[in-house]
Amino acid sequence: MSLKQEIHIDASIPILWKTWTCSDRTTSWLAPAADIEPVVGGKFELFFDSEDKNGMNTAGCKIVGLKEYRQIIFEWKGPDLFAEIMYHPQHLTYVDIWLQPTSDTTTLVCLKHSGWGASTDWQSARAWHEEAWKQWLGNLKTSVESA
Numbered sequence: 001m002s003l004k005q006e007i008h009i010d011a012s013i014p015i016l017w018k019t020w021t022c023s024d025r026t027t028s029w030l031a032p033a034a035d036i037e038p039v040v041g042g043k044f045e046l047f048f049d050s051e052d053k054n055g056m057n058t059a060g061c062k063i064v065g066l067k068e069y070r071q072i073i074f075e076w077k078g079p080d081l082f083a084e085i086m087y088h089p090q091h092l093t094y095v096d097i098w099l100q101p102t103s104d105t106t107t108l109v110c111l112k113h114s115g116w117g118a119s120t121d122w123q124s125a126r127a128w129h130e131e132a133w134k135q136w137l138g139n140l141k142t143s144v145e146s147a
Contacts, residue, residue, distance in 0.1 A: 002114040003130050007137045009107050011144045013099045016107050017069050019140060020097055029143040030136055040066050044074035055080050061092065072097050076113065082125040085117065109137065 009016060019025045021038035026046070033047035042063045048056035058077045065073030073096045078086035085091060093115035100108040111133060116126045 001116065001126075002112050003116070003126055003133065004113075005111045005130075005133050005137060007109050007141055008102060009109055009141045009144055010105060011107055012105060013069050013101055013107050015144060016099055016109060016140075019144060020072050029139040037063070038066065038072075039063065048079070060089075064094065065096070070099055076115075078125050078129065082121070082128070085119070085121050086125060091115075091117070109140070111137065 019029065021036060023034040023036045026034040026036060031046035031048045032050040033053070035043050035045040035047075037043045040063055044058060044061045044063050046058045047053045053059070056079055058075070061075035061077060063072060063074045065071065073094060075092040076086075076095045077083075077092060086093065093113060096112040096114070098110040098112075100110065102108050113129055113133065116122050
C-alpha cells in the first residue's frame with residue numbers, strides 16, 4: 001500500500017518545482033546536502049548527515065520520471081535503521097511528487113511513496129516514513145512561505 005500525503009503551500013509551481021529539482025533549494029528544507037540532476041536518469045541524492053556522506057543518504061538513487069513543472073518521480077532509500085531492507089537496488093522505493101495549482105499563488109503538493117514490502121520490518125519503515133514526510137513537507141511549507 002502506498003503512503004500518500006498532500007499539503008497546500010502558498011507558492012507558485014515554478015518556485016516549488018525548484019525546491020524539488022535544484023540541489024541548493026532542496027537543502028533549505030529536506031537534507032543538508034544534495035546532488036540533484038533534474039533529468040530522467042539523473043541523480044537524486046540526498047545526504048542527511050553532511051559530515052558523513054556514507055550513512056543516512058539516498059546515494060545512487062535516480063530520477064525515473066519527470067514532467068517539467070508538474071511531476072517528479074525518484075528512487076528512495078530509507079534511513080540507516082532500515083538499510084537491511086531498503087538499500088538493495090531491487091528493493092528501492094519510489095517517491096512521486098505532483099504539483100497542482102489551486103490558484104495563481106497556491107499549489108497543492110501531492111506525494112505518493114510506493115514500493116513497500118509486506119514484512120513487519122517494511123511496515124515499520126513505512127510508518128517511519130509517514131512521520132518523516134509529514135515533517136519534511138511541513139519544513140517545505142515553512143521554508144517557502146517564509147522566504
